[in-house]
Amino acid sequence: MTPHELWTALPQDTRERVDALVVRRKQILAVKEMRESGVAPRPDLRDCVDLVAARMEILADRLVPLPPRDVDALAAKAAALPGPPVALELAWDGDTQGWILVLGAVLPGSSGRPHALAHWQEAVWTEPLATARALADRLGVPLRGPGDDGPPHVRAE
Secondary structure, eight states: OOHHHHHHHSOHHHHHHHHHHHHTTOHHHHHHHHHTSOOSSOOOHHHHHHHHHHHHHHTGGGSOOOOOOSHHHHHHHHHTSSSOOSEEEEEEEEETTEEEEEEEEEOTTOOSOOEEEEEEOOSOOHHHHHHHHHHHHHHTOOEESOOTTOSGGGOOO
16 A cells, blocks of 8 residues: 555544654654554555655654754763763664664663663764764763674675
8 A cells, every 4th residue: 555545544533643643753653543543454564654754754844853962962861860871882773764873871780771862863873973982981981882884784794
């Protein structure tokens, strides 16, 4: 089903809820809203993801801005954590749009996932890596994780 076909099949109230979620960058919830809309047959996951991407382009001027990801903003975010980080960690993650570089703060005694400070979904990784290194230097903690080699699927073999 094309995005246009799915959009026209959705009830008006569902379209309004989907757009409200897309504007707030709640993509997964927008997909869930479509899949639970009562449209028969139930929309395919890939079709819903494609429609969310199309709606993001259409509503681009209304999207909630991404939070700042500069060193000062991230240092303030780290300072607001329950304790001072003992390390920063970079990790690759993927979603339907591609690879994401996630920067997390490891807290003392934590055995779970690091506290997310920022994420980047971009083709050029030098800026996020430089930001992560500068933040680690400012906080006086090590930076762990991938280096300059880029997402797993584009690494030189």
